[in-house]
Structure formats: structure tokens, C-alpha cells
Amino acid sequence: MCPPPDSPTSITTFSLPVSKGTILVHTYGSGPKLLIALHGYDYDGQVFADWAAPLGSRYTICAPDLPFHGGSEWWAPEFKPADWVEIISGIAAQQGKTRYSLVGHSLGGRIIVCTAAILxxxxxxxxxxxxxxxGAFDQVAPLVVQQLAERATGWTRGLQFLVTLGARLGWVSTFHRRYAEAQLYPPDKRYRLFRTYNSIRNFRTTAAPTLQFWQATTLPTLIVLGSNDRFVPNPKIRAYFAANPACTVVEIVGTHDLVNATTAQLLKGRLPN
Structure with missing residues (x-):
């Protein structure tokens, strides 16, 4: 949904073979502790490159490209929580660690919310x-509806005509027109969008086991929100974690693009030494 940073460069990469594909993992820093960082939709692991300088002496940052993103290869039509348990555990094993910290941005955060109980x-x-x-997009359309939508949007010329007409008539906002141009018109972006959308139906934050975990866990958790974020509902996120004293919510000046130098400095004072 958001553009990747300008020309990021990872220090090293390695390929992690897993059951359903091969995950490309970018590494930054060489610190003694392990930080596994999951990016959001339409990014890749290189988004965490700027964290190398402020955090790299304390942490080795491993940032995998999500399935259908970056240099990762994924053979299944979707991914599930069990796949992420395998990926995260595989990264830790490759680094020779049994304990680690997890960071997730946007979709990456959703993955952590729905897998933390296991890990x-x-x-x-x-x-x-x-x-x-x-608080938004927890429940998505049934798979058969998603498949019909994917077929319909595959007729690019017809989609372009309808979006353009809708924009002229005021039925399609500028935001949604630009979203269609960026995410639905190019075939590769459309494929990524629907494979990811198919997958998130497996990551329901209101599923009973997930809710019960976040109400009772003692896992230290920091939630960082941007004051001008248009993509996620900050009040509902606050409410979701409000009952658990192990969860701390911090709101900073910013938008949805929270993988930056400001958050790196914030984490520098919050992550375990």
C-alpha cells in the first residue's frame, strides 16, 4: 500500500528454505541479540535498512521478504500462521538463537498478533x-468472492474504463482511483494483492484464542501508532490492548510509514539490552 524507501541496501542476505517456498532474508547489524522484523504490504525487508546504524551494534536484524514480496518464492496460493511459525523459527535457528525480539509493521504486525501465542x-x-x-479488515470476503473479484479485475481495460467513469461521476475517490492504478492495473501487483488478501483471512485478530492471549499475556509489547495514520484506526487498536498492563501504546507524530529513524531511536530505549 505504501512505497518502499529510496534505494535501500542490505548488508547481507540469505535464503531460508521452508515447506512452501524459499524466503529471502535481509540482515543488518551484527549485535549479539536477534531482532526479527516483518515488513508491511507492498514493502520488502529492505525497508529496515535505516535501522542498521542506530540498532546494529546491539542487534542483528533479520528482515524476511514476506511471501509474494521481494525476492521470496512462495509456491502455495496463500500463507497461514503455521507458515510464519516455521519462518520465524527457521530464522532463529539459522542465527543460532533460541530467544529473540519481534517487530512487525502493518501487515507484519498483524502476523505477529496472530502468531505470538505459539511463539x-x-x-x-x-x-x-x-x-x-x-478494528478494520479483521474479517474479509469469503474466498469464493475473492476469486470472483480477482477474475473481474483481471479484465484490465474494463476495469480502467469503470474506474475512470466512476471518478468522473464522483463515485470513485481520488484515493481509490490511485489505488486501482497502483495495485490493480499491473498484473504482478494484482497477483500480490489477491494472494495477500486470500492469506489474511487466516489471520483474524478477533479469533477467540488470539483475543484470549492478548488479554492475559505477560509478554512485553510496545505498540507504536502514527498520529496522522489514515490506514489503521488508532482508537480501536488502543482499545484492543487496553486491558493488558504488559502492553504499552505510544503515539508519535507520523503517518502509517513508521519504519524510520524516529522509531529506531524509540526502540533503542525500549528494546531489551
Whole structure:
């Protein structure tokens, strides 16, 4: 949904073979502790490159490209929580670590929210940057409806005509017109969008086991929100974590793009030494 940073460069990468594909992992820094960082939709692991300088002496940052993103190869039509348990555990094993901190931005935050219950014994701290799927897009259309929508939007000329007509008549906002141009017209972007959309139906933040975990967990968790975020509903995210004293919500000046130098400095004072 958001553009990647300008010309980021990872220090090293490695390929992690897993059951359903191969995950490309970018690494930054060489610190003794492990920080596994999950990016949001339409980014890749290189978005965390700017964290190398402020955090790299304390942490080795491993940032995998999500399935259908960047240099990762994924053979299944969707991904599920069990796949992410395998990926995160595989990264930790590759780094020779049994404990680690997890950071997730947007979609990456949603993945952590829905897998932390399984991995909690290994997680030292969780950090959620503008986590998606809380208070909005928790439930998505049934798979058959998604498949019909994918077929319909595959007729690009017809879609362009309808979007243009809708914009002229005032039925389609400028935001949605630009979104269609960026995410639905190019075939590769459309494929990524629907494969990701198919997948998030497996990551429901209001599923009973997930809700119960976040109401009772003692896992130290920092939630960072941007004051001008248009993509996630900050009040609903606050309410979701409000009952648990282990969860701290911090709001900073910013938009949805929270993987930046400001958040790196914030984490520098909050992550375990």
C-alpha cells in the first residue's frame, strides 16, 4: 500500500528454505541479540535498512521478504500462521538463537498478533508498528468472492474504463482511483494483492484464542501508532490492548510509514539490552 524507501541496501542476505517456498532474508547489524522484523504490504525487508546504524551494534536484524514480496518464492496460493511459525523459527535457528525480539509493521504486525501465542516462550519483546487488522479488515470476503473479484479485475481495460467513469461521476475517490492504478492495473501487483488478501483471512485478530492471549499475556509489547495514520484506526487498536498492563501504546507524530529513524531511536530505549 505504501512505497518502499529510496534505494535501500542490505548488508547481507540469505535464503531460508521452508515447506512452501524459499524466503529471502535481509540482515543488518551484527549485535549479539536477534531482532526479527516483518515488513508491511507492498514493502520488502529492505525497508529496515535505516535501522542498521542506530540498532546494529546491539542487534542483528533479520528482515524476511514476506511471501509474494521481494525476492521470496512462495509456491502455495496463500500463507497461514503455521507458515510464519516455521519462518520465524527457521530464522532463529539459522542465527543460532533460541530467544529473540519481534517487530512487525502493518501487515507484519498483524502476523505477529496472530502468531505470538505459539511463539511466546521464545519472544523477549514484541513491537507492533501500526498493526493492521485490528478494528478494520479483521474479517474479509469469503474466498469464493475473492476469486470472483480477482477474475473481474483481471479484465484490465474494463476495469480502467469503470474506474475512470466512476471518478468522473464522483463515485470513485481520488484515493481509490490511485489505488486501482497502483495495485490493480499491473498484473504482478494484482497477483500480490489477491494472494495477500486470500492469506489474511487466516489471520483474524478477533479469533477467540488470539483475543484470549492478548488479554492475559505477560509478554512485553510496545505498540507504536502514527498520529496522522489514515490506514489503521488508532482508537480501536488502543482499545484492543487496553486491558493488558504488559502492553504499552505510544503515539508519535507520523503517518502509517513508521519504519524510520524516529522509531529506531524509540526502540533503542525500549528494546531489551
Amino acid at each position: 511466546s516462550e521464545q519472544i523477549e519483546q514484541a513491537v507492533l508498528l501500526a498493526p493492521a487488522g485490528i
